[in-house]
Amino acid sequence: MREIGIDALDDMARGAGILGTGGGGDPYVGKLLAREAIRRHGPVTVYDIDEVPADATVVPVSSMGAPTVLLEKLPGGTEELTALRALEAVLGRQATHIVPIEVGGVNSMIPIAAAAQAGLPLVDGDAMGRAFPEAQMVLPTLIGVRNTPMAVADDKGNTLVLDAVSNHWAERIARAACVQMGCQVSCADTVLRGDQLRDGLVPATLTLAEELGRAVRVARAEHADPVAAAVAVLGGVTLFSGKVVDVERRTTGGFARGRARLEGTGTLELDFQNEHLLARRDGAIVATTPDLICVLDTDSGEPVTTEAMRYGLRVTVVGAPCDPRWTTPAGLELAGPRYFGYDCDYLPLTAA
Amino acid sequence: MREIGIDALDDMARGAGILGTGGGGDPYVGKLLAREAIRRHGPVTVYDIDEVPADATVVPVSSMGAPTVLLEKLPGGTEELTALRALEAVLGRQATHIVPIEVGGVNSMIPIAAAAQAGLPLVDGDAMGRAFPEAQMVLPTLIGVRNTPMAVADDKGNTLVLDAVSNHWAERIARAACVQMGCQVSCADTVLRGDQLRDGLVPATLTLAEELGRAVRVARAEHADPVAAAVAVLGGVTLFSGKVVDVERRTTGGFARGRARLEGTGTLELDFQNEHLLARRDGAIVATTPDLICVLDTDSGEPVTTEAMRYGLRVTVVGAPCDPRWTTPAGLELAGPRYFGYDCDYLPLTAA
Numbered sequence: 109m110r111e112i113g114i115d116a117l118d119d120m121a122r123g124a125g126i127l128g129t130g131g132g133g134d135p136y137v138g139k140l141l142a143r144e145a146i147r148r149h150g151p152v153t154v155y156d157i158d159e160v161p162a163d164a165t166v167v168p169v170s171s172m173g174a175p176t177v178l179l180e181k182l183p184g185g186t187e188e189l190t191a192l193r194a195l196e197a198v199l200g201r202q203a204t205h206i207v208p209i210e211v212g213g214v215n216s217m218i219p220i221a222a223a224a225q226a227g228l229p230l231v232d233g234d235a236m237g238r239a240f241p242e243a244q245m246v247l248p249t250l251i252g253v254r255n256t257p258m259a260v261a262d263d264k265g266n267t268l269v270l271d272a273v274s275n276h277w278a279e280r281i282a283r284a285a286c287v288q289m290g291c292q293v294s295c296a297d298t299v300l301r302g303d304q305l306r307d308g309l310v311p312a313t314l315t316l317a318e319e320l321g322r323a324v325r326v327a328r329a330e331h332a333d334p335v336a337a338a339v340a341v342l343g344g345v346t347l348f349s350g351k352v353v354d355v356e357r358r359t360t361g362g363f364a365r366g367r368a369r370l371e372g373t374g375t376l377e378l379d380f381q382n383e384h385l386l387a388r389r390d391g392a393i394v395a396t397t398p399d400l401i402c403v404l405d406t407d408s409g410e411p412v413t414t415e416a417m418r419y420g421l422r423v424t425v426v427g428a429p430c431d432p433r434w435t436t437p438a439g440l441e442l443a444g445p446r447y448f449g450y451d452c453d454y455l456p457l458t459a460a
Numbered sequence: 461m462r463e464i465g466i467d468a469l470d471d472m473a474r475g476a477g478i479l480g481t482g483g484g485g486d487p488y489v490g491k492l493l494a495r496e497a498i499r500r501h502g503p504v505t506v507y508d509i510d511e512v513p514a515d516a517t518v519v520p521v522s523s524m525g526a527p528t529v530l531l532e533k534l535p536g537g538t539e540e541l542t543a544l545r546a547l548e549a550v551l552g553r554q555a556t557h558i559v560p561i562e563v564g565g566v567n568s569m570i571p572i573a574a575a576a577q578a579g580l581p582l583v584d585g586d587a588m589g590r591a592f593p594e595a596q597m598v599l600p601t602l603i604g605v606r607n608t609p610m611a612v613a614d615d616k617g618n619t620l621v622l623d624a625v626s627n628h629w630a631e632r633i634a635r636a637a638c639v640q641m642g643c644q645v646s647c648a649d650t651v652l653r654g655d656q657l658r659d660g661l662v663p664a665t666l667t668l669a670e671e672l673g674r675a676v677r678v679a680r681a682e683h684a685d686p687v688a689a690a691v692a693v694l695g696g697v698t699l700f701s702g703k704v705v706d707v708e709r710r711t712t713g714g715f716a717r718g719r720a721r722l723e724g725t726g727t728l729e730l731d732f733q734n735e736h737l738l739a740r741r742d743g744a745i746v747a748t749t750p751d752l753i754c755v756l757d758t759d760s761g762e763p764v765t766t767e768a769m770r771y772g773l774r775v776t777v778v779g780a781p782c783d784p785r786w787t788t789p790a791g792l793e794l795a796g797p798r799y800f801g802y803d804c805d806y807l808p809l810t811a812a
Binding site for chain 2 (some may be wrong): 142194198264267268269271272273277280281283284285286288289333429
């Protein structure tokens with residue numbers, strides 16, 4: 109058990125930005141919400157997975173939408189709590205703990221804000237160990253945990269509670285509603301009992317995000333290589349360094365989709381749907397989902413989200429291994445390259 | 461108080477088809493559901509508006525979607541009850557009466573089936589006095605009654621409960637979910653107290669539908685003019701007789717939209733979004749929403765829905781005055797031609 113105070117947020121948000129693999133939404137906005145909530149309600153208590161009682165009601169609280177929209181349409185800061193309360197009403201019981209559904213991007217920070225507001229402790233872990241674009245792409249799906257009832261709340265005051273026959277159906281219906289609600293909504297869903305956390309979460313990922321962010325900051329302060337520091341913490345490999353020469357981006361179906369092209373020694377192409385899904389070096393695939401494909405500013409080591417990617421940026425692309433449960437057949441069916449329509453198998457990372 | 465048995469359904473469905481003004485979904489499918497429900501559970505008791513206690517909980521139960529889809533994707537027959545139960549769960553009380561949200565089309569029959577299944581009485585009336593394409597286009601909106609909580613259920617077992625900040629927002633979000641759910645779902649929404657029925661409903665429209673259907677049938681049996689019989693019951697005017705020469709039809713955004721062209725003495729063009737919205741004779745507008753623009757088979761007097769409209773059909777177009785509350789400024793703002801994007805005012809009907 110420890111506490112997250114305002115001081116931890118900068119490092120944690122930086123690390124979460126890297127773990128967001130280009131997507132997950134810029135954690136900057138979430139950091140502001142978390143900072144304000146902690147300022148108002150005090151630090152948030154964080155428990156390790158092992159410290160959570162078996163009968164706990166652990167509720168992931170998150171933001172759904174296109175990161176491109178989050179840039180312009182900021183959350184009001186109360187929608188998460190509205191979604192949580194709507195979910196509790198249909199559950200007939202109250203949440204005992206909050207947990208991030210994904211550690212990558214804004215959804216590392218939103219649960220901190222929600223936990224502070226609700227006066228609830230947080231669990232150190234998340235249901236992905238990264239960010240993924242769709243709601244069913246969580247470890248709980250792999251162990252048969254439903255993501256409904258799912259509560260969705262928007263900034264205008266609209267809420268809905270969904271009960272779906274599968275986690276895919278919940279994603280499909282919630283996404284369509286999300287688009288109408290302004291492409292940026294808050295969700296509470298995929299409720300876990302305390303005794304499901306070991307199988308349903310990647311442990312200690314908030315701590316990992318903070319370590320990652322700290323390593324980059326410290327390396328920069330010490331005039332060391334911040335990208336190398338990130339690679340070391342991630343246990344990853346450097347895939348490419350170069351300059352962004354082209355970005356094609358469109359917000360469709362509730363997602364930010366597109367492709368970026370980098371030039372350096374050869375070229376690297378990155379395909380994304382919110383998150384980076386595939387990296388091709390000189391036409392050959394070098395990394396695929398569900399591994400993490402992270403883009404960092406070469407000089408500063410700061411994460412570069414897909415919506416911030418622009419011509420001229422000098423970036424380094426880093427591959428990092430995902431949680432091993434994602435590379436099982438069931439994991440790949442849920443979030444592997446073929447799910448996203450690519451005619452290729454998952455390719456384990458190798459050093460460039 | 462009276463009972464609706466299987467014998468009443470044919471006439472009532474025919475009349476409801478006419479009152480559906482081209483949309484509302486072919487009542488044939490609903491008639492089969494109502495017939496089966498009555499066969500299984502017995503006749504449905506129907507109360508006049510005046511007979512309903514002031515504290516009654518009157519729940520409209522309906523089908524939402526595109527009539528073109530209803531043709532191919534039949535309701536399972538249990539979704540209405542699922543929606544009703546989901547609504548009751550959030551209301552925290554049970555429905556005492558069922559009522560049609562619209563008398564036009566399939567939604568005259570769906571509530572009969574639901575009432576039989578639920579063992580509840582029906583109220584003789586509806587919230588439109590016709591059919592309209594969107595969920596907020598009901599008299600309850602004009603008196604400040606919310607259409608949420610709204611429960612939506614599909615054939616697959618997905619349900620959602622919506623709480624929206626306005627009746628327009630509920631339509632917008634539910635429609636998007638409806639499209640994902642297969643463009644044909646069941647809804648329970650716009651709950652009325654017994655003492656709101658006088659202002660929130662058009663009275664006795666199930667009886668009107670039955671009379672209208674009977675008048676057409678009797679005229680046909682007596683070799684009289686069935687269209688004239690319908691016009692008499694409707695208090696309407698004959699706008700045009702001719703042959704369908706062109707139909708443009710597309711199912712977009714959860715609606716069946718399009719235009720039909722008729723030739724006779726001159727031409728008549730009909731624009732529709734599920735329902736007929738505008739009739740232009742030789743280029744000049746002769747009838748607009750919210751008045752009823754009904755298309756009848758010239759020989760048989762049977763209603764012709766927009767999805768059944770096809771080249772060569774000989775039809776007569778009848779205009780009938782809507783409930784006077786629709787032609788108030790607030791009514792026209794909700795369902796007048798300008799709402800649908802036409803740059804014209806409502807034009808009261810005149811004899812052709």
